[in-house]
Amino acid sequence: MKGCTGRLLRVNLSSGAITKEKIPDEYLREYLGGTGLAARYLYDEIPVNGDVFDENNKLFFSVGPLNGKQFPTSGRCNLSCRSPLTGIWLDSSWSGKFGYNLKRAGYDAIIIEGKSPKPVYLYINDEQVELRDASFIWGKMVSESVRDLYEQCGDKKASCCTIGPAGEKMVKTGCIIGDTTKAAGRGGSGALMGSKKLKAIYVYGSQSVDVPDEGVWKKTVKEITAKINENQTSQALKAYGTGVAMATAPQTGDAPIKNWTLGKWDGFEKVNGIAMAKTILKKHSPQCHACPIHCARYVEIDEGDYQMKGEGPEYEAMGVFGSMCLNDNLESIAYANFLCNEYGMDVISTGSSISFAMEAFEKGILTLQDTDGIELAWGNVEAILAMIRKIGDRVGIGELLGQGVRKAADVLGKGSEEFAMHVKGLEIPMHDPRAFFGFGPTYATSPRGACHLHGYIGGFDGAGVMPEAGLNEPQEPHALKGKGFLAKIVQDYCSVMQSSIICFFTLYSVTPTDLAKALTAATGVSYDAQEIFKIGERVFNLQRAFNNRFGLTSADDVLPGRILTSTIGGPNEGIVPNFEEQMKEYYELRKWEDNGNPSKEKLHELGLDFVISDLYG
């Protein structure tokens, strides 16, 4: 298929064997690339038994038909595996330019299998592919590792992804960082990479990507770029970054406060993207390939206790290290975010674990003895930073918190399960289902656990329309009907975006019709909006089936009870989602059985017949 290279690089770390394989054309047509292609391969290749750190768990890096040229926001790369944190499906993508380089090196995907006996990195320069000794960067923080890697490999136009000390030590919330700051944050992929002793991947590509008609392609790119530029949300993100949404949080109640208990916090006045623009912001961060939005921020703190230079905190970091911990010191939040990037750790899970620990401390479940004398009180900035270091170094209480709140609550007991805020073991992102009801079924059913990106509801709940899927009017955020429907259509669309693959922030401006047009221009296959929804649904259901094989059922599609009780004060006080009805609507639309399996009819309709015997015998 045009727009794709049709090649996969298979790297076996145990034997050192590197092979280049052809990807079946029907895989590309039916799953595109990114998370879709990953699901098609990993469903077959990751065995259902065994531990997440067994050598037969694999890492799958993949791009899609829109990468490798100048399509807006197409520097992204997807990473999939079985999650060390949750034990189920994981995908996580990061922006930057890794995806651009990988595609231009001539590969749609890399599959990493086995385990290396010693630290290595994977060097890719077009056709030259080698495993090289990584002992000179093993043990180093991310920015130092990247600096030294580039020094050894040379080309500044290249890209890399690496793990930090957290991944090396197999901290289960350890992640993979693209270049120095773009995190494939969720689910512990860094720990899996660390268990395989793969420190980094360096990639440089110089080949062009073929499309059927350059003229049509360029015209399509120009039209879609113009739409993104005109969109008012793109403009707000460009002006103030994702942290802009913290400025509206006092009205929407979207950002959780004090481990999801309160509804009101004065700190939002100081902790938001507008406040950041007036204080520590230096410029837009220029790292994302072909992006007209430029949501990323570059900040500098020259004085005081939190000196740093680099990527500024995004919305999620402002939430987990700000409102969740009652910390209104923006500089310290920037520093906490910086530390997570340096260790290579997921910001959402790390901050959520710290907020959980603060509540456990307040309730006497954790004591000064457990924390090595650290007063883990709400708003204690030094305690937050100390906990990040402990988690990254895997020492003291950090050993437990680095395994996520589900495990921490299992170990601590004493009622801490009540305030361990996760779905299927993945800590919940900073969007409250009591503010936007659509997040309820979205979190409960996302294939990787609580996830706002597998169904970027924020772009639609109370804001947008998607006529191609039957959403003709913006839904009231607290509507009692339609949220199961909303969750489904947005999840399916996001699955296509992540298979194509482009940044979720284009969701505000790039419609399914636009995306179908772009995919047609890239591949020469005639896609329309209905067809791409079907691809999204196929990918989503295959990931569901992957999880069903690991024992996941409808009993796992739940939210923590705290989210289904009112906040104390704030705009949504007294308002909770009608979760059971939402899920009923969702299951009916998905055509899932009561036990949580996709029905045989649905699997057949989506061309997933090969799954039927696995789920139904």
Place this chain on the structure above:
Amino acid sequence: MLLVIYMAKIKVRLYGLIPAKFVVKDIDIYKPFNLKKLEKEIISKYGDVIHKDYISDRGLLNHQLVRIGDSSGRRLDYEDDISGIEEIWFIVSISGG
């Protein structure tokens, strides 16, 4: 005869209605006033820069997309008495990352 005109000063936050702008303004408005009158005042002042999606056919703000609340986050609509309120937020929903 002494004519007394009552003026109120109300702090208005317009967050996201003007593309890429998050502005806080004090608006002077004659008493008595209600939300409709306040919106008309806002549109007379900023209507040329507020994005067209956020203005309804009736020349008011489009409540399907614009959320209105007092400083405690309580949502407001036309039927609410806003005479004693000193600060009103008008926001459009923008989701963070």
